[in-house]
Amino acid sequence: MAAYTIAKALNEGLRRAMEDDPKILVMGEDVGKLGGVFRVTDGLQKDFGEDRVIDTPLAESGIVGTAIGLAMRGYRPVCEIQFDGFVYPAFDQIVSQLAKVHYRSKGRVRLPVTIRIPFGGGIGAVEHHSESPEAYFVHTAGLKVVACSNAVDAFHMLRQSIASDDPVIFLEPKRRYWEKADLDLEMTPDPLHVARVVRGGTDVTVAAYGPMVKVAMDAATAAEEDGRQLEVVDLRTLSPLDTETVVESVRRTGRLVVVHEAPTTLGVGSELAARVTEEAFYSLEAPVLRVGGFDTPYPPSRLEEDFLPDLDRVLDAVDRSLAF
Amino acid sequence: MTLGDIGVPVPSDSSGGPDLVQLLTPEGERVHHPDYPLEIDSAELRDLYRDLVLVRRIDVEATALQRQGELGIWASLLGQEAAQVGSGRALRPGDMAFPSYREHGVAWCRGVDPLQLLGLYRGVDLGGWDPKERNFNLYSIVIGSHTLHAAGYAMGMQRDGAEDAVVAYFGDGASSQGDVNEAFVWASVFNAPVVFFCQNNQWAISEPIEKQTRIPLYQRARGFGFPGVRVDGNDVLAVLAVTRSALEAARTGQGPTLIEAFTYRMGAHTTSDDPTRYRLASELEMWRLRDPIERVKAYLSRSGEAGAAFFESVEREADELAARVRQGCLDMADPAPVSLFDHVYVEAPEHLQRQKERYADYLDSFEEASH
Numbered sequence: 279m280a281a282y283t284i285a286k287a288l289n290e291g292l293r294r295a296m297e298d299d300p301k302i303l304v305m306g307e308d309v310g311k312l313g314g315v316f317r318v319t320d321g322l323q324k325d326f327g328e329d330r331v332i333d334t335p336l337a338e339s340g341i342v343g344t345a346i347g348l349a350m351r352g353y354r355p356v357c358e359i360q361f362d363g364f365v366y367p368a369f370d371q372i373v374s375q376l377a378k379v380h381y382r383s384k385g386r387v388r389l390p391v392t393i394r395i396p397f398g399g400g401i402g403a404v405e406h407h408s409e410s411p412e413a414y415f416v417h418t419a420g421l422k423v424v425a426c427s428n429a430v431d432a433f434h435m436l437r438q439s440i441a442s443d444d445p446v447i448f449l450e451p452k453r454r455y456w457e458k459a460d461l462d463l464e465m466t467p468d469p470l471h472v473a474r475v476v477r478g479g480t481d482v483t484v485a486a487y488g489p490m491v492k493v494a495m496d497a498a499t500a501a502e503e504d505g506r507q508l509e510v511v512d513l514r515t516l517s518p519l520d521t522e523t524v525v526e527s528v529r530r531t532g533r534l535v536v537v538h539e540a541p542t543t544l545g546v547g548s549e550l551a552a553r554v555t556e557e558a559f560y561s562l563e564a565p566v567l568r569v570g571g572f573d574t575p576y577p578p579s580r581l582e583e584d585f586l587p588d589l590d591r592v593l594d595a596v597d598r599s600l601a602f
Numbered sequence: 603m604t605l606g607d608i609g610v611p612v613p614s615d616s617s618g619g620p621d622l623v624q625l626l627t628p629e630g631e632r633v634h635h636p637d638y639p640l641e642i643d644s645a646e647l648r649d650l651y652r653d654l655v656l657v658r659r660i661d662v663e664a665t666a667l668q669r670q671g672e673l674g675i676w677a678s679l680l681g682q683e684a685a686q687v688g689s690g691r692a693l694r695p696g697d698m699a700f701p702s703y704r705e706h707g708v709a710w711c712r713g714v715d716p717l718q719l720l721g722l723y724r725g726v727d728l729g730g731w732d733p734k735e736r737n738f739n740l741y742s743i744v745i746g747s748h749t750l751h752a753a754g755y756a757m758g759m760q761r762d763g764a765e766d767a768v769v770a771y772f773g774d775g776a777s778s779q780g781d782v783n784e785a786f787v788w789a790s791v792f793n794a795p796v797v798f799f800c801q802n803n804q805w806a807i808s809e810p811i812e813k814q815t816r817i818p819l820y821q822r823a824r825g826f827g828f829p830g831v832r833v834d835g836n837d838v839l840a841v842l843a844v845t846r847s848a849l850e851a852a853r854t855g856q857g858p859t860l861i862e863a864f865t866y867r868m869g870a871h872t873t874s875d876d877p878t879r880y881r882l883a884s885e886l887e888m889w890r891l892r893d894p895i896e897r898v899k900a901y902l903s904r905s906g907e908a909g910a911a912f913f914e915s916v917e918r919e920a921d922e923l924a925a926r927v928r929q930g931c932l933d934m935a936d937p938a939p940v941s942l943f944d945h946v947y948v949e950a951p952e953h954l955q956r957q958k959e960r961y962a963d964y965l966d967s968f969e970e971a972s973h
Binding site for chain 1: 727728729730732733734739740744747749750751752753754755756757758759761762780781784785787788791944945946947948949951952953954
């Protein structure tokens with residue numbers, strides 16, 4: 279057991295996967311010599327060569343489109359999209375091709391492609407570098423979408439995503455890349471598509487994913503000082519959404535607050551609210567509340583702390599839920 | 603070349619211009635080209651003729667089936683038979699083809715049953731053949747998107763050390779798509795074994811070629827760093843020779859080639875289109891004189907390599923094929939409603955299974971109510 283940052287854990291996950299399976303390729307902009315702008319692919323090209331760690335031309339549709347072709351040929355490409363806001367040039371390839379080829383081909387053609395996307399804000403970046411595009415992909419049948427929140431999940435969930443025969447959008451909490459956790463590389467991880475209760479509590483369930491899990495945990499610590507026990511669920515998997523874990527929690531607490539950076543309207547929180555309402559209506563003591571980014575474009579970085587949910591906005595929602 | 607030289611739009615030259623590779627004239631005369639010698643015996647020529655006639659017959663039957671309400675839509679290949687059969691017959695079994703949605707002639711060459719093409723246009727599936735079994739990918743409807751898959755697939759062949767090549771089919775309209783241009787870049791910088799086969803049929807629905815380009819399309823290849831060739835797309839022999847040559851270059855590590863098959867879409871874009879709104883009958887008449895089948899028939903007849911008995915036997919075979927296609931289409935049943943949930947994922951999530959079960963129960967509730 280050793281301490282790994284999320285970035286290092288992802289690097290180790292890629293390395294182990296590539297060692298185990300020669301069909302696994304890494305491709306993207308600057309993933310070779312530079313090791314990626316966040317150094318997640320650091321050293322891989324040196325060890326696995328330019329045929330397996332491919333510095334691509336600068337075109338995201340091309341990255342995903344050629345990855346699809348490679349997958350059709352039997353490879354398992356792991357694409358890096360440099361920043362969340364740059365995934366849109368590849369949107370058609372992801373939504374109309376990657377997501378649909380298995381369905382179109384009646385299951386004859388599998389596309390085991392993983393698309394890694396550093397997502398979310400809080401790093402003082404310029405426009406297009408701080409977005410949370412997950413809802414588009416969750417809305418698209420044929421894709422699986424996951425988000426890790428810590429180094430342990432980063433390593434194991436990435437390996438599981440690469441091993442998946444379905445295409446996976448793998449969201450990395452870029453502002454947490456340098457946060458450390460003790461990682462046991464040999465442990466048997468939870469299944470990829472389950473949520474996890476990361477803190478037990480009795481009063482309100484707070485569900486979050488990716489970079490917001492830490493915010494939810496901090497909120498739970500602060501709430502405890504006021505004598506309130508928040509239960510925190512790390513959703514981990516957004517498509518499929520593990521409703522069951524959340525519903526079980528809500529049956530105990532009677533209250534749910536969902537937190538994400540993505541704009542609130544039609545976000546993951548909206549779907550979770552609908553499902554929990556359908557499945558646990560009689561357990562709810564208050565409406566499900568969403569704490570998300572506002573329904574605006576991502577603002578200039580000097581305003582991003584106003585846009586992003588923080589501890590106080592989560593606690594405010596908890597108060598509103600309890601006051602209901 | 604000065605800026606002035608390239609600053610003036612080049613009017614489209616309906617003759618194809620001086621660089622057009624041709625081995626069989628519209629009148630059925632064999633001509634020779636120094637770069638593309640072609641040895642072909644009588645049996646092979648007759649086979650090509652047979653292919654051309656049969657794929658046209660499939661196409662005509664499919665159009666009729668659409669008019670009778672049996673297909674939702676049909677994209678006719680009329681006029682493009684030679685471009686498709688010539689290139690399709692240039693492929694070896696190990697080569698992989700990535701079609702757009704009009705490549706019924708290539709499909710034929712790859713052994714895809716015409717009924718499987720009809721299934722898509724009837725709406726019983728989204729592509730019924732096994733791409734791996736036929737080395738013929740499923741049709742791709744988002745214009746140009748599959749050219750990137752072709753480039754990626756070719757990169758995979760490279761990594762496998764395979765001595766095969768990929769061919770990607772698209773049209774003049776697709777040449778404007780970002781994906782096609784990105785595919786050119788990828789194939790070029792990775793020296794991928796892919797042949798880009800552009801059927802310039804002069805029309806992207808209602809938009810003439812001038813709306814897509816101000817230089818001949820084959821000349822674009824140069825800017826990407828690989829050769830471009832313009833071939834008479836209505837000349838099955840020239841298309842065969844040029845495609846063979848490009849595939850061989852790809853297989854032997856010489857990278858991609860762009861082939862512009864200069865042809866004409868004799869029919870509408872699809873059965874939903876009305877070309878009389880945007881093009882002149884005289885243009886159609888001019889291209890009718892360049893028919894891809896008539897010139898082969900003229901050559902075979904004149905050279906004595908085929909006679910009336912052969913032509914009649916091909917017609918008979920075409921009629922039988924058309925009858926089988928028609929009956930097969932009429933017999934094609936709608937799939938079971940709950941099958942719409944199948945194959946979304948390799949590992950279907952629980953909520954999708956539940957949606958399927960609930961919908962099945964919902965349908966059953968009508969059954970029960972009717973008893």
